[in-house]
Amino acid sequence: MLKQFFILCSGADNDILEGCSQGEQTKYAGIGATVFFTAVMAFIASAYALFTVFDSVYPALFFGLVWSLLIFNLDRFIVSTIRKRDKFGSEFLQATPRIILAIIIAIVISKPLEIKIFEKEINTVLLKEKNAMALENKKEVANYFKSDLDKNKTEIASLKSDISKKENEVNSLYETYITEAEGTKGTLKLGKGPVFKDKIAKHNLASAQLDTIRKNNLAKIAEKEKTAALLQADLDKKLTDTQPIIDGFDGLMARINALNKLPSLPSLFIMLLFLAIETSPIIAKLLSPKGEYDFKLEDLETALKATIEQDKYQRNLLVKTSAAMHDKVYEDIAQDKNLYDLQRKKATELLELQAHNFVEKQKRTL
Incomplete structure (x- = not known):
């Protein structure tokens, strides 16, 4: 039963092959088994690749099955249409387009499995890229809000500086009228004379102005700090909203690019392995001698052509x-x-x- 299934996979004419020897049947069963397991590998590779795209099992399995059936049909067609000739050169020339197609299929099949095999290394590369993207994004968002934040900070610093200057002026006037009263500076006369009264009047005026400035500026500072808090909240929200996009940088194309940044030699060996698997039915048929099945098939074809x-x-x-x-x-x-x-x-x-x-x-x- 299994042998008949693999013969069916090889694309050989079962009616002709039934009259051939067991060795001939075993040869074509081996070719059919290679075609079948190539399709199985195509299913595994494509299902994983599509899972990274859809992030869902059922669509990945469905489209993976469709892809594997397509590969199975192509391989079966390639093997079944190669005819044994009297010269190897003519056989190889006939098989050249099919070998090129097999190389393309092997590359397509091997790439998703390379991504799975080197998954840990790819995750490391992607993590570095995500961190770099996060830092760059934070820098760009900060630059976007920088002008407004800097302007707000400058205005707050200016308001605080006005208060500080007025406080220094009041303190200076306070020290002036105290030293005048003590007679250590100014007129150097002890007591509260006319000069003292003039200086304390200036101090009281400056103190009243300080209260007014402090009241007005503190209200403005509170408003500016509220604006600064809103700007910072918008900045944080922008970073929060863009972070999932960076975290989602994990698709098929991103993984392929990450794979290309890894050493190419291991990937080359894996691709060559799949190339050997994909081309093995064709190579086996090219290298095998002209058998009983080939003679009978040629006899039928030439008889039909002559008729x-x-x-x-x-x-x-x-x-x-x-x-x-x-x-x-x-x-x-x-x-x-x-x-x-x-x-x-x-x-x-x-x-x-x-x-x-x-x-x-x-x-x-x-």
């Missing part, structure tokens, strides 16, 4: 013979005097009728 060519020749000969006979028959008829006189009489009557009709039309016109 078709013979039928075509007979049909062409029949057409030529029939045409020659008809030419001779009509030549004999043309020489019959009675037929000639009858044809002459009828032609004369037709010409007379045409002449009468022409005259009548001319009369009606006049």
Whole structure:
């Protein structure tokens, strides 16, 4: 049962192969098994690749099955259409387009499995790229809000500086009128004289101005700090919203690019392995000697070709013979005097009728 299934996979004519030896049947069963397991590998590779795209099992399994059936049909077609020739060069020339197609299929099949085999290394590369993208994104978002934040900070610093300057002025006036009262500076007279009163009046005025400035500026500072908090919240929200996009940088194309950044030698060996698997049915058939099945198949094909060519020749000969006979028959008829006189009489009557009709039309016109 399994042997018959693999023979079916090889694309060989079962009716012809049944009359061949067991060794010939085993050879084609081996070729069919290679075709079948190549399709199985195609299913595994494509299902994993599509799982990275859809992130769902069922679509990946469905499209993976479709892809594997396509590969199975192509491989079966390639193997079944190769005909053994008397010269290896002609056989290889016949198989060259099929080998090129097999190479393309092998590359397509091997790439997803390479991604799975080197998954840990690829994850490391992707992690570095995600971290770099996150830092770059944070820098770009910060630059976007930088002008507003810097302006807000400058305005807050300016308001605080106004308060500080006024405080320093008030403290300086306070020290001035105290030292005047103590007689250590100014007029150097102890007591609260006219100069002292003038200086304390300036201090009180500056203190009142300080209270007004502090009240107004603190209100403005609170508003600016509220604005700064909103800007910072928008910045944090922007970073939060863009982070899932960076975290989702894990698709098929990203993994292929990450794989290309790894050493190429291991990937090359895996690709060569799949290339050997994919081309093994073709190579096996090219290298195998011309067997019993090939002779019987060639006999049937040449017999059918000879029959078709013979039928075509007979049909062409029949057409030529029939045409020659008809030419001779009509030549004999043309020489019959009675037929000639009858044809002459009828032609004369037709010409007379045409002449009468022409005259009548001319009369009606006049």
